[in-house]
Amino acid sequence: MKQFLIFIFCCAGITQVWAQPSTPKKVTFFGAARAQFYSDSYAPSMEDTITAAKLNSGNVLADLGMKVQANKQMEILAQVRVRNDYGGFWGSGVSFDVRQLYVRGLIANRVRYHLGDFNYKMSPYTLWNNDQELMPFATSGLQQQWGVLNYDHFYNNDHSWRQQGAAADVSFLFSKGIESLSLKTMTSRIRSTDFANTPDRLFSGVTAEFMVNKQWSADVLYTNTYDLKGTSNNTTLLRIPVVTSSVQYQNVFGKSKLSLKAEKGWSHQYHDNPGALEHKRGQFVHANGIWSMEEEGLSMDVSWNRVDANFRSPGAQTKRLNFGGIPSTFERVGNDQVLRGLNSLDLMRESSLYNMQLQTSLMDFRMEYDNITPYGVATPNRQGVDVKLNYKKQNNPFDVSLVYYQGQETRGEGTQVARSFQRQSVRVGYESSHDEKSEETYITIQLQYRNDNTRRELPEVLPQVDWNNQVLSSSLDLHWNKRWVTNLGWQSIQFKGSEVQSVKDFNGEIINFKPYVQDGSEQMLNVGMTYHFSKQSFLSAQWNSFHRQDELVSATDYRWKQWTLLYVMNF
Amino acid sequence: MKKLWILLLCLPFWNACKVDPDFDGPDLNDLYGPFALTEGLNSSRDSVDFASGESVLFTAGFSKRVDWTIGIKGLTSGAHKEQKEFGSLVAFDWKGETTFFPMFRSEWCAVELTVENQPDTLRDTVYIVAPKVNNGFLLSDFEMGLNPSWQSFIQSGQNMNFGLLNSGDIPQGQRAYSMGGTVTWDWLIGMIDIPASAYDLSHYPLSSNANNVYFNMLMKKPAEYDNGVLLLRFMEDDNEDGSFTAGSEDMYAIEIKGGPDGWRLVSLKYNDIKSLVNGVESAPDGNAIHEPNKLFQVSMLFLANPASGYSETAIDYVIFTEGSPLAP
Structure with a gap:
C-alpha cells in the first residue's frame, strides 16, 4: 500500500491534469420542498367487513442545504430534512434528519478527494445501481411518483449507489506508451457493528483506466466487500473480492461509429475462518458491440454475456427493491386480516420497500415483474445474446427502440436441463412538432410493450416451467401551453404460467424447490393534470384506478383507487 | 501491437457458451419423480461368520434418491442394527455391529428395508454363525x-x-x-x-x-x-x-x-x-x-x-x- 501511494505521488509529480476551479460564491443555499397527499379507497372482490375502505396519508418536507466554499480547493455541503407526516400534531409527527453531509476538494491540486456522503458507480459488474422493476414502464403521470422515491433514496440516472465513506481519484498524462491513466478509489461502510456478533462491513473499490490511444482503451476494476476484523466478537468474517478487466475499441468509419468491448471478471465469496462455510467462485464474460449512424438516428447494440451461477458481486447485484417488505397502506386485508402481497402500485409509493445498503446475499425478486434479469446485467446463472435497435433522429417526431434477448441458465436448478429465456420489447415514442419557445399545444405519446418467456422442458411427472409475463404501458400527454399538462396513462401487467421457486438457506444455497403457479394481471389507469411553475417546480393531481385480478385465488382480487396530490419545488 | 489488442479482445470468450454438467439444489426427480423399485432386496450370503472376518452385503435399487432404512433384528437376542442413508442405491456391507443393544449372538436375524413415505417393506433373513469379535x-x-x-x-x-x-x-x-x-x-x-x-x-x-x-x-x-x-x-x-x-x-x-x-x-x-x-x-x-x-x-x-x-x-x-x- 505504501509503495502504491509513493507511485501515485511520484507520477503526479511528473505530469498532471486538473482544471483550476474558478472562485465561486462563498456560501450557497439550496434545497427542495415537497408536499404529498394520498387518498386511497380499497374494494375487495370478497366480503371484507374489517379492513378500512378509505385511508388518507401524506407528508410535507423541506430539504435545506448549505454549500460552503471554504477555499478554492475545499467545499463543504450539509443538508437537513424537516418532515411532517400528515396527521402529526404539535410536533408529534415531525422529524429532523441530516440528509447529506460531505467535504470534498483537492490535495495539492492533484488528487481529488471526497469524504462523507457521495454517489459512486463503477461498472455493471462491480458497483451499479440497477433500475427497480417496472420503473421504465411508468406512464408519464406515474413517473412523478417514481421520481419522488428515487429522489428520497438518491437513485440517479447514472446508476450510482449512495455511499458513506471516502473516495479519491487522480489522472495522469503520458508522452510515451499510453496516453493517460486514471486511478479512482473509494471505501464505504455498508453495515455498522452492533459491538456483539455483527462486525463492521466495508466496501472498497479501485478503478484503473488506461487510455492507449483514441481507438484503444482498457480498464481494471477491483471491489471487495469485507467484514472488519476486531469490530465484533465474530471470528467468521465475510470476504467477496471481485476483479474485472476490459478492453475497448472504438473508431469512426465514414458516417458510422463502431464501439467494441470485451470484459471478463472473477468473484470469490468466502469466510476467513477456514471451514466455516462453503466458498463460492464465479466468473463472467461480456462482449458488446455498438454500431451507430448518428446522422440517420440509427444504432444497433449487440451484447453477449455469460455470468456463472456462483458469481457474486454485492455492488452490482443488490436490488433497490426489498420484496420481503410489508406495505404500510392496507397492510392487512380480508376478514382474516392476512398480510397483503405487494403490487405494482406499492412499488411506486412505498418508501419503506426501498433499500440503500449493499447486500451480500441475493435479494428476493418477483417473477411477475421480471424473471429474466432481476439483478440487472450481472444476474447470476444467465448466458445469452441481447440485441437492441434504436431509431431517434433529430426533428423526427418518432423514436423507436426494439430489444430481443435469447438466453439460458449456465447451470440447471434441480436438473441438468437449463431454463431458457426469451424477451421481446418494443418502445415507440411520438412528440408532435412544436416550437420550444412558444406556448403552442403539442402532444407526446409513448407506447411500451415487453414480453418475457421462461421455459424448461422436463418429463411430465416433474414440475414444469412455462412462465410468461407481459408489461404494456401507454401514455398520452397534452401540453396545453408551457405550464399545463394533461396526463393520461394505462399500464397492464400480466403473468401466467408455472415456475419452480428455489428455497435457499442462510448461505444462499438451494435446499428445496417450490412449484409456483400464477394466472393474473394488474391494470392501472391514470388520469391527471400537472401545472409547471418552472422547470424545477410543479403541482400535480393524479387519479389512479388499480385492479388486481387473480384467476386462481380470488381472495387477492381487489380494486384500489388512489388520488395523489404532489407539489415539488427545487431551489 | 494491434494484433495483441485484438487477441485480448477475443480471449475472454474462450471456452464459453456451455451449460455446467452439475446443477444447484436437490434433484427435482428425487422430490417429485415417481418411486419404483428397480432392484429388490438381495443379500450376498444367507449365513455369515463375523468372527472370521466375513460380512454380508445388502443391495437394492430405486428409481430416485430416497431416505431408506435397513433394520436387522436378532431373533434370539433382540439386538438391532439400523442403517439409514439417502440415495437411489442400497449397498450396505454389514460387519456384525449393533446400533441398539444387546449385541448380536449366533442367531437368525430378520432384515427389513423400508423407504420413507412408501408403504411397502422388503424382507430377508440371514443367519449369524459366529458374532463379531472386537479387537482390544x-x-x-x-x-x-x-x-x-x-x-x-x-x-x-x-x-x-x-x-x-x-x-x-x-x-x-x-x-x-x-x-x-x-x-x-x-x-x-x-x-x-x-x-x-x-x-x-x-x-x-x-x-x-x-x-x-x-x-x-x-x-x-x-x-x-x-x-x-x-x-x-x-x-x-x-x-x-x-x-x-x-x-x-x-x-x-x-x-x-x-x-x-x-x-x-x-x-x-x-x-x-x-x-x-x-x-x-x-x-x-x-x-x-x-x-x-x-x-x-x-x-x-x-x-x-x-x-x-x-x-x-x-x-x-x-x-x-x-x-x-x-x-x-
Whole structure:
C-alpha cells in the first residue's frame, strides 16, 4: 500500500491534469420542498367487513442545504430534512434528519478527494445501481411518483449507489506508451457493528483506466466487500473480492461509429475462518458491440454475456427493491386480516420497500415483474445474446427502440436441463412538432410493450416451467401551453404460467424447490393534470384506478383507487 | 501491437457458451419423480461368520434418491442394527455391529428395508454363525463372574446391590455387573480397583500414543434413577517403579452422569481424559503426559448425593481398543 501511494505521488509529480476551479460564491443555499397527499379507497372482490375502505396519508418536507466554499480547493455541503407526516400534531409527527453531509476538494491540486456522503458507480459488474422493476414502464403521470422515491433514496440516472465513506481519484498524462491513466478509489461502510456478533462491513473499490490511444482503451476494476476484523466478537468474517478487466475499441468509419468491448471478471465469496462455510467462485464474460449512424438516428447494440451461477458481486447485484417488505397502506386485508402481497402500485409509493445498503446475499425478486434479469446485467446463472435497435433522429417526431434477448441458465436448478429465456420489447415514442419557445399545444405519446418467456422442458411427472409475463404501458400527454399538462396513462401487467421457486438457506444455497403457479394481471389507469411553475417546480393531481385480478385465488382480487396530490419545488 | 489488442479482445470468450454438467439444489426427480423399485432386496450370503472376518452385503435399487432404512433384528437376542442413508442405491456391507443393544449372538436375524413415505417393506433373513469379535484388551465381559484379582469396596448402606446380573436386559453375553445402594453419609456407594496385576502384567498392554487408545464400556442408566455418578480413574506409573504414588504421579479421571435411559456405549479417547480434583479440572501431579503404556490401575467409583436416596447403574464389556472406539 505504501509503495502504491509513493507511485501515485511520484507520477503526479511528473505530469498532471486538473482544471483550476474558478472562485465561486462563498456560501450557497439550496434545497427542495415537497408536499404529498394520498387518498386511497380499497374494494375487495370478497366480503371484507374489517379492513378500512378509505385511508388518507401524506407528508410535507423541506430539504435545506448549505454549500460552503471554504477555499478554492475545499467545499463543504450539509443538508437537513424537516418532515411532517400528515396527521402529526404539535410536533408529534415531525422529524429532523441530516440528509447529506460531505467535504470534498483537492490535495495539492492533484488528487481529488471526497469524504462523507457521495454517489459512486463503477461498472455493471462491480458497483451499479440497477433500475427497480417496472420503473421504465411508468406512464408519464406515474413517473412523478417514481421520481419522488428515487429522489428520497438518491437513485440517479447514472446508476450510482449512495455511499458513506471516502473516495479519491487522480489522472495522469503520458508522452510515451499510453496516453493517460486514471486511478479512482473509494471505501464505504455498508453495515455498522452492533459491538456483539455483527462486525463492521466495508466496501472498497479501485478503478484503473488506461487510455492507449483514441481507438484503444482498457480498464481494471477491483471491489471487495469485507467484514472488519476486531469490530465484533465474530471470528467468521465475510470476504467477496471481485476483479474485472476490459478492453475497448472504438473508431469512426465514414458516417458510422463502431464501439467494441470485451470484459471478463472473477468473484470469490468466502469466510476467513477456514471451514466455516462453503466458498463460492464465479466468473463472467461480456462482449458488446455498438454500431451507430448518428446522422440517420440509427444504432444497433449487440451484447453477449455469460455470468456463472456462483458469481457474486454485492455492488452490482443488490436490488433497490426489498420484496420481503410489508406495505404500510392496507397492510392487512380480508376478514382474516392476512398480510397483503405487494403490487405494482406499492412499488411506486412505498418508501419503506426501498433499500440503500449493499447486500451480500441475493435479494428476493418477483417473477411477475421480471424473471429474466432481476439483478440487472450481472444476474447470476444467465448466458445469452441481447440485441437492441434504436431509431431517434433529430426533428423526427418518432423514436423507436426494439430489444430481443435469447438466453439460458449456465447451470440447471434441480436438473441438468437449463431454463431458457426469451424477451421481446418494443418502445415507440411520438412528440408532435412544436416550437420550444412558444406556448403552442403539442402532444407526446409513448407506447411500451415487453414480453418475457421462461421455459424448461422436463418429463411430465416433474414440475414444469412455462412462465410468461407481459408489461404494456401507454401514455398520452397534452401540453396545453408551457405550464399545463394533461396526463393520461394505462399500464397492464400480466403473468401466467408455472415456475419452480428455489428455497435457499442462510448461505444462499438451494435446499428445496417450490412449484409456483400464477394466472393474473394488474391494470392501472391514470388520469391527471400537472401545472409547471418552472422547470424545477410543479403541482400535480393524479387519479389512479388499480385492479388486481387473480384467476386462481380470488381472495387477492381487489380494486384500489388512489388520488395523489404532489407539489415539488427545487431551489 | 494491434494484433495483441485484438487477441485480448477475443480471449475472454474462450471456452464459453456451455451449460455446467452439475446443477444447484436437490434433484427435482428425487422430490417429485415417481418411486419404483428397480432392484429388490438381495443379500450376498444367507449365513455369515463375523468372527472370521466375513460380512454380508445388502443391495437394492430405486428409481430416485430416497431416505431408506435397513433394520436387522436378532431373533434370539433382540439386538438391532439400523442403517439409514439417502440415495437411489442400497449397498450396505454389514460387519456384525449393533446400533441398539444387546449385541448380536449366533442367531437368525430378520432384515427389513423400508423407504420413507412408501408403504411397502422388503424382507430377508440371514443367519449369524459366529458374532463379531472386537479387537482390544478386554478387562471383563463378566461372563466368568467378577475377576477375583479386582479389589472392591462396598459401603454398608441400605439395599446394597453390587453383583452380577444374569437375567433381563444384558447387552453382551449373559452377564453384566450391577452397582447400587443407598448411602446417607457419603457420596461413595462402592468402588472397584482393576490393577494391571489382575492380568499378571505390570502395566496395561497399551500403546504409548494416547490419541490412539480408547477406553470403552457398556453402561446402563436405569430410567428410575438419575442421581448416579460413575467416576473413572486412570492411574499411571510415571516413574515405572511398579506402583502408583498419589500426589506425585498422574491420575486422570472422568465423571459420567445423566444421559439417556438404558444401555449405552461409553467410549473415551485416553488423551481427552483430564485430571480432576473434586470434579474440577486441575493440573496432573506427575509428568502431565498421557501415557497409556504406563497405565497401572483403573478404578470405578459409583457415587451419588447422600441426600438423593437410592441409586443404581450397571456395566458390561469393559475393553480398551486402539485406533478407533469400540464398534460393538
